[in-house]
Amino acid sequence: MALHEKDMIRENLLDDVYASASLAHSLPKYRIPDTEQDPRHAYSVVHDELMLDGNSRQNLATFCQTWSEPEVHSLMDECMDKNMIDKDEYPQTAEIESRCVHMLAELWNSPEAANTIGCSTTGSSEAAMLAGLAMKWKWRAKRKAEAKSIDKPNMICGPVQICWHKFARYWDIELREIPMERDRLIMSPEEVLKRCDENTIGVVPTLGVTFTCQYEPVKAVADALDKLQADTGLDVPMHVDGASGGFLAPFCSPDLVWDFRIPRVKSINSSGHKFGLSPLGVGWVVWREKEDLPEDLVFHVNYLGGDMIDFALNFSRPGGSIVAQYYNFLRLGKDGYRKIHTACYETAEFLANEIEKLGPFEIIYNGQMDAGIPALCWKLKDQEAEGYTLYDFANALRSRGWQVPAYSMPANRQDLVIQRILVRHGVSRDLAVLLLKDMKRSLDFFEKHPDHASLAAEEASGFMH
Incomplete structure (x- = not known):
């Protein structure tokens, strides 16, 4: 040139x-x-x-983090070129991942936190699938040893997020999802026992149900399964889907028994990028003891430089979110996590109280700390009397940038439409007040325009996870 x-x-x-x-x-x-x-x-x-x-800070549908400290941004930049699967080339990133696993094992009261096994994943969905595979493999080995059929495995859960439907379909497992009935919107011990048999690979309660944000009764279900085993000899393991609650209950509800303090709980998954406060995307799965992860699911890889074990569904993954998770553990400690999450719970309860005062709405879950995650959900008291739907209300809020999802419930309560707000780190009290003002503005609009045409559910802003 x-x-x-x-x-x-x-x-x-x-x-x-x-x-x-x-x-x-x-x-x-x-x-x-x-x-x-x-x-x-x-x-x-x-x-x-x-x-x-959309402005992610106004997205009150998502469970995932939308705000991080400047130091987290710096660490993410520094880790952009680190492939965490290459443990021979990036041994310190691998060491940091291992430390996080042991920290979580201790947080979740593993009997042998120093010797347990677990791993990071791209999110809690992958972590859940790994735990589900471990349950299936353990069940299958036991059935083979007893010379029994392995043709019809099933898994029992309450109303679950789509990852468990994927797991059941991809790995040919009958999903016995407990339907909602009347005011019971989550799993109950009685409904679990109705569905247990010798082909049940495990029971999966959720600590923070996607639809209503409530904790399912892990300890009560475990007690019922203990009695079932005492009466019939049937030994059914449990996995806890702690996608949200796994990073909440230990800090804010330490007396709530849901984790490895229950011997029947063999594994737990959680999302680091939800209430673990790490950026997208990192999840975690930890098994109670090494024996709870079948050796058949562990692969040994040597073509990246050294002999490394691998038992994730994905292979190459960025290391930044894992490093950011470790930073948060060091930066915040248990007190810091408790302060942040407590502030979120308080804002959720504030919103629930103020939304109830608006008049048309009935609160279903108000963000109570021991009952679920920092969130709230509600329904219309009388849709016909109001002349609008929650889909209309969600659409009106979207015009101001807010994403507050309205969605119908799963079986057998498809008739029930609710609306939900997730209160994450970064959803301040001032932001909540601004939202309330826009809610009042939207209700005033509906009152002044009673002939406002109702939006069809498929045309309005739908459910978002």
Whole structure:
């Protein structure tokens, strides 16, 4: 390239981005451009498109973290090139992952926290599937040893998030999901026992049900299974889906017995990027003892430099979220987590009280600390009398940027439509007050426009996890 041509490029670098020749025309959207672009121009194109996304801080549907300290951003940048699966090349990242596993084992009262086994995953869905596979493998080995059929495994759960439906379909397991009935919207010991048989690989209570945010009664279910074993000899293990509650109950409800203090609980999964306060995406699964993870599920890999064990569904993964998790453990300690989550619970209860005062709504769950996660949900007292639906209300709030999902419940309460708010780290009391003002503004609009056409459920803002 001639010297004068290089000078022309230098001059172009000083041009205003939006006055550049390359941005005077639309770039192709579904094929790779033929020529390279100035990095400032390419960045501006992508950046401008992302402006059309919702504001994540106003997304009160998501369980995931939308705010992090500046130090977390720095650590994520520093770890962008670290492939955590390559434990020979990045031994300290592997060591940090191992430390987190043991910290969680201690937090969840493992009888041998120093010697237990677990791993990080891309999220609690992958962690749940690993735990489910371990239960199936253990059940299958036991059945083979007894020379019995292994054709019809089943798993019992309450109203669950879609990951368990995926697990059951992908690994050919009958999912015995306990339906909701009348005012019972979660699992109960009686309903669990109705569904147990010799083909049950495990019972999975959820510590923070997706639909209502309530804790399912882990200890009561375990006690019922203990009695079942005493009466019939049937020994059914448990896995606790602590996707949300696993990072809440230990800090805010330490006397609530749901974890490895219950001998029947063989494994626990949780999301680091939810109430673990780590950025997307990291989850964790920990087994009570090494024997609870069948050796058949563990692979040995040596082509990355050393002999490494691997028992995740994914392989290459970024290490940043794991490192950020460790940072949070060191930075916050148990007191810090307790303070943050307690503030979230208090804001949830504040919102529940204020929303109930608005008049049309009946609170189903109010964010009570020992009963569920920092969240709240409600229904309309009388939809016909109000003349609008919760889908209408959700859509009106969306016009101000708020994502407050309205959705119908699963079987057998599809008739019940509720609305839900998740209070995460970063949802301040001031932000809650702004939301309440917009709620009142939306209700005033409905009152002034009684002929407002109701939106069909499929056209309104739906359920988001």
